[in-house]
Amino acid sequence: MSSAYADEIPQACVGCTMENARETSNMMLLKDIPISVWTDKKTYEHSDMIMVEGQVANVASGYPVTITVVNPLNSIVTVDQITVADDGSFETTLNTAGAMWKYDGTYTIKANYGSADKKNSVKVELTGGVAYSPGYQTPTSSKQCGASEISADGHCIPFSISGAVVTGATLNTDDNSIVININARESDGILTVTPSKTVQDGIFMILVDGQEWDDVEIVGNKVTVMFPAGTEQIEIIGTFVIPEFGTIAAMILAVAIISIIAVSARSRLSIMPRY
CATH class of the missing domain: 2.60.40.1930 (Macroglobulin (MG2) domain)
Known part of the structure; x- marks a missing residue:
């Protein structure tokens, strides 16, 4: 070999x-x-x-x-x-x-x-x-995360893990969650994640491989998850997760279109002849 x-x-x-x-x-x-x-x-x-x-x-x-x-x-x-x-x-x-x-x-x-x-x-x-x-440079962000941070869609999230390796992470704006993929070995492990409130807030539920998990500790925005051997994915769900740039742009565009329609309608009313 x-x-x-x-x-x-x-x-x-x-x-x-x-x-x-x-x-x-x-x-x-x-x-x-x-x-x-x-x-x-x-x-x-x-x-x-x-x-x-x-x-x-x-x-x-x-x-x-x-x-x-x-x-x-x-x-x-x-x-x-x-x-x-x-x-x-x-x-x-x-x-x-x-x-x-x-x-x-x-x-x-x-x-x-x-x-x-x-x-x-x-x-x-x-x-x-x-x-x-x-x-x-990656299109999401040129920011380089530190050794004790997960990179999730361009955002750096502090973490520590034992008994497994983190292979990637994403932000799920539909479910207001952080999805962390791991490669767990033959023993159980512990994952601790501390996202800033600008990234995620109101954490209230943890899913391990799609199942609601009780063996967790949530203190403010610090989450500690005790996971079994063989775990592949941990999802941290809150009441808020920062939207991607595309979502923000769409919201801004929608507001702009509504404003243009409102201004146009007002302008038409101002030039209509009055009898």
């Missing part, structure tokens, strides 16, 4: 996996690097699953590995924290089906362990999607 490695990883280890690395001297090469990360392939199509594995040289109890994925637009696709095993190994799965994964090109998967100097990265190529050209 071909593996894609960061440039810093010795070339003698290219092509190895965690299983055969333990059986060869390649493991000694990995030990010379504070943290290493690799994938099962170098090239993927959209909707593929990316298997990410890695190794930490010196395990620090209680510290997870933070995985950050950046797309060709230099926007953060997803962030997740991975538990490190006693032997220093870690692994996770990334689903490329989300909206932030739609562009063809180079995606950088970064791994960080505790401090700024304990980091590594690997690059993979995605094909068969939307062609990307340098300098292109």
Whole structure:
């Protein structure tokens, strides 16, 4: 199986996996690097699953590995924290089906362990999607969200998650909701979302995979959802969600048309002869 490695990883280890690395001297090469990360392939199509594995040289109890994925637009696709095993190994799965994964090109998967100097990265190529050209900006917004924010239709929403990876998010103006797609692993997890009141307000209901969910905590605009393994979608419903630009434009246009009709009618009345 071909593996894609960061440039810093010795070339003698290219092509190895965690299983055969333990059986060869390649493991000694990995030990010379504070943290290493690799994938099962170098090239993927959209909707593929990316298997990410890695190794930490010196395990620090209680510290997870933070995985950050950046797309060709230099926007953060997803962030997740991975538990490190006693032997220093870690692994996770990334689903490329989300909206932030739609562009063809180079995606950088970064791994960080505790401090700024304990980091590594690997690059993979995605094909068969939307062609990307340098300098292109998404039509919804050029704003880049931070590592602890979800991008939903151009709006950045603070979040944290354990036991799953966020693959994308959208705003549903019909239901006044935020729809968050996740890829949950084999264990249960927790998602915390804190949208600003300019994005969503009056949160009163949570749906997990389309079913009303009770295992939640809502405090103002902070929502904490305890979800089971295998969950794919969480929807946060409120009394308000910010409309997309197109909706606002339509409302403005409607008001303008009504105003024009009113002014025109008044003008016709003013020029009609009176007897």
